[in-house]
Amino acid sequence: MAIVKMKRLRVVAMAARREELLRQLQRLGCVEIREPESAGEDWAGLLERESSRLAETRAALADVNTALSAVKKYADVREGLFPQRQAVTQTEFFSGEAASKARDASARVAELVQTAAQLQAEEGRLLAKQAALQPWKDLDLPLEQTGTAHTAFLLGVCPAAADLGALRQALGETASELLEISGDKQQRYCLLICHRADEEAALDVLRTRGFSVTAFQGLTGTPAENLRRLEGELAENRRRQEETTAALGKSGADWDTLRLYADRLRTDTALEEGNGNLLTDGTILFFEGWAPADRLAAVGNVLDQLDCAWEAKDPKADEYPDVPVRLRNNWFSRPLNMVTDMYALPVYGSLDPNPLMAPFFILFYGIMMADMGYGLLMLAMGLFLWKKKARGTMDYMGGLLVLCGISTFIVGALTGGFFGDFLSQLAKLIDPESTFALPYLFTPLTDTMAILVGSLVLGFLQILTGMVISFVKKARDGHIADGIWDEGTWWVIFLGGGLAVLGIGNVAGYPVVLILGIVMLVVGSGRNARGFGKVTSVFGAVYNGVTGYFSDIMSYSRLMALMLSGSIIASVFNQLGAVTGNVIAFVIISALGNALNFALNLLGCYVHDLRLQCLEFFNRFYESGGRPFRPLAYQTNYVDIKEEN
Numbered sequence: 165m166a167i168v169k170m171k172r173l174r175v176v177a178m179a180a181r182r183e184e185l186l187r188q189l190q191r192l193g194c195v196e197i198r199e200p201e202s203a204g205e206d207w208a209g210l211l212e213r214e215s216s217r218l219a220e221t222r223a224a225l226a227d228v229n230t231a232l233s234a235v236k237k238y239a240d241v242r243e244g245l246f247p248q249r250q251a252v253t254q255t256e257f258f259s260g261e262a263a264s265k266a267r268d269a270s271a272r273v274a275e276l277v278q279t280a281a282q283l284q285a286e287e288g289r290l291l292a293k294q295a296a297l298q299p300w301k302d303l304d305l306p307l308e309q310t311g312t313a314h315t316a317f318l319l320g321v322c323p324a325a326a327d328l329g330a331l332r333q334a335l336g337e338t339a340s341e342l343l344e345i346s347g348d349k350q351q352r353y354c355l356l357i358c359h360r361a362d363e364e365a366a367l368d369v370l371r372t373r374g375f376s377v378t379a380f381q382g383l384t385g386t387p388a389e390n391l392r393r394l395e396g397e398l399a400e401n402r403r404r405q406e407e408t409t410a411a412l413g414k415s416g417a418d419w420d421t422l423r424l425y426a427d428r429l430r431t432d433t434a435l436e437e438g439n440g441n442l443l444t445d446g447t448i449l450f451f452e453g454w455a456p457a458d459r460l461a462a463v464g465n466v467l468d469q470l471d472c473a474w475e476a477k478d479p480k481a482d483e484y485p486d487v488p489v490r491l492r493n494n495w496f497s498r499p500l501n502m503v504t505d506m507y508a509l510p511v512y513g514s515l516d517p518n519p520l521m522a523p524f525f526i527l528f529y530g531i532m533m534a535d536m537g538y539g540l541l542m543l544a545m546g547l548f549l550w551k552k553k554a555r556g557t558m559d560y561m562g563g564l565l566v567l568c569g570i571s572t573f574i575v576g577a578l579t580g581g582f583f584g585d586f587l588s589q590l591a592k593l594i595d596p597e598s599t600f601a602l603p604y605l606f607t608p609l610t611d612t613m614a615i616l617v618g619s620l621v622l623g624f625l626q627i628l629t630g631m632v633i634s635f636v637k638k639a640r641d642g643h644i645a646d647g648i649w650d651e652g653t654w655w656v657i658f659l660g661g662g663l664a665v666l667g668i669g670n671v672a673g674y675p676v677v678l679i680l681g682i683v684m685l686v687v688g689s690g691r692n693a694r695g696f697g698k699v700t701s702v703f704g705a706v707y708n709g710v711t712g713y714f715s716d717i718m719s720y721s722r723l724m725a726l727m728l729s730g731s732i733i734a735s736v737f738n739q740l741g742a743v744t745g746n747v748i749a750f751v752i753i754s755a756l757g758n759a760l761n762f763a764l765n766l767l768g769c770y771v772h773d774l775r776l777q778c779l780e781f782f783n784r785f786y787e788s789g790g791r792p793f794r795p796l797a798y799q800t801n802y803v804d805i806k807e808e809n
Contacts, residue, residue: 168490169457171476193797194459197438218436225429231273239416246552266425269418300387318356338362423802430799487512489790497522499563509790530571532726532769537583539573580604584734623720630784649688657681
């Protein structure tokens with residue numbers, strides 16, 4: 165339950181064994197390769213960055229992912245929410261034959277996808293031509309016919325609101341005739357026949373009234389003939405699309421092969437990224453990196469087998485910001501990685517907050533949710549994720565749902581809540597004389613003030629815990645005086661305030677412990693200031709301390725507020741269902757209302773709990789800014805690589 169200790173690696177190896185070295189380190193999955201930072205000018209003059217096929221590998225991975233998307237779409241592959249991973253050996257994973265088969269399948273699918281895209285684009289163009297010709301289907305005039313030696317034929321459109329009679333009257337001084345072929349709600353489709361000598365004059369008259377000329381370049385024959393030809397082309401296009409879609413549907417047989425190859429390329433991409441951090445002169449190569457101290461023996465064994473020269477050292481304090489961070493926790497605190505990852509990792513050399521935060525986070529969530537029914541639902545969801553062997557964030561979420569579900573059930577048992585007052589309302593519907601109710605120690609509706617006080621007390625305890633952690637850290641780092649003045653002063657003030665309220669420890673009527681705390685605050689706040697700054701520092705310390713601790717403690721009132729709101733909303737929906745007087749209607753309305761309440765509180769309690777930890781608790785001691793440990797390792801989304809016998 166701590167931050168894993170890291171060792172800085174420096175490795176010199178033969179360049180000829182680069183591939184073998186990287187593969188072995190990738191198999192171990194515990195070495196992060198970094199670009200050398202400590203190489204001096206002599207090194208820089210001798211070594212160059214190792215060439216990498218990273219761009220090529222990424223492009224191949226993108227092609228395979230595109231093929232997988234196409235297969236999933238056209239072959240109707242159903243993975244489910246938690247797809248099962250295929251177990252393969254390392255030999256199968258790195259098989260050249262499997263890779264060749266997958267490349268052929270990927271190329272074949274890519275060609276089919278390209279063909280489908282071209283056919284769809286062609287269909288769009290054909291449909292556009294068909295739509296453009298449809299209004300002219302009654303025109304019994306070849307489209308390539310533009311007139312005779314003395315007469316011009318012009319196709320055009322004008323607004324539907326245009327008065328053709330007025331247009332013909334306006335053309336009266338020209339040797340021309342305007343014929344309407346068809347019309348719709350937007351436009352009128354017309355044929356203008358005019359003497360060539362009057363063509364420009366006629367067009368000038370019509371353009372001022374919204375007329376525009378339409379031309380069908382490259383088309384011959386009448387519109388009706390072209391429409392029949394387009395119908396045939398569309399039928400052929402759709403037939404070819406069906407064939408292409410059917411061929412893509414059959415590519416579902418390549419699904420597993422493509423997925424295996426995608427993981428192979430993803431793993432090769434990670435290897436090439438590591439390869440890009442190597443320096444070489446063509447004969448030797450050099451790199452730096454990080455490895456967990458407890459895996460150093462295994463790493464050293466691989467390096468020795470490959471005749472590498474290497475050293476491993478503990479990082480210095482000034483290197484801590486650059487040291488990668490890996491958290492190691494037990495089953496209880498490990499799900500809280502979800503919270504830490506969302507906020508920020510701790511800097512190397514500081515404290516892992518998960519074991520310190522876990523009891524408070526889980527307890528506070530249970531207090532806010534506080535319902536046995538909701539707790540059972542959360543427990544069932546968590547066990548479902550565990551059974552499905554969820555990974556990453558979903559794995560953390562499953563563990564968190566189990567732990568918070570247990571605390572929710574326990575607090576719900578103390579408050580007598582099971583989907584609000586569902587059971588008592590149901591009992592009354594069945595027997596109006598029933599007085600059945602679940603036993604409880606306290607309820608949010610009748611003991612609101614007691615719950616509020618309890619919430620503030622729990623908040624005060626968490627803040628004190630954070631102060632103790634901060635004090636211990638300062639003492640460990642040799643700054644015990646700062647711990648006494650910064651945390652110890654407020655402990656004395658808190659103790660003195662409590663004794664003063666209880667009337668204990670007064671001397672001659674004066675609360676001496678409280679006075680001692682105030683004196684410590686005055687002295688401690690100005691210990692690093694000079695001159696008039698000592699005065700202003702005192703006022704600043706008093707104001708910031710009092711308002712800060714008061715506001716932080718009051719933030720924990722949200723524990724009571726969410727418990728109360730969740731209980732009331734559940735009871736309201738139960739009462740709405742009970743008003744119907746029908747058991748079935750009651751169950752339906754209550755189920756819908758509780759489902760909504762559960763969904764809102766599931767997220768709302770998490771967000772408020774997260775806020776309490778990150779702002780009120782972490783603010784006391786947490787040093788954020790760590791970067792995650794990203795070792796060279798197998799990168800798989802679809803398969804699990806098992807060790808060979």
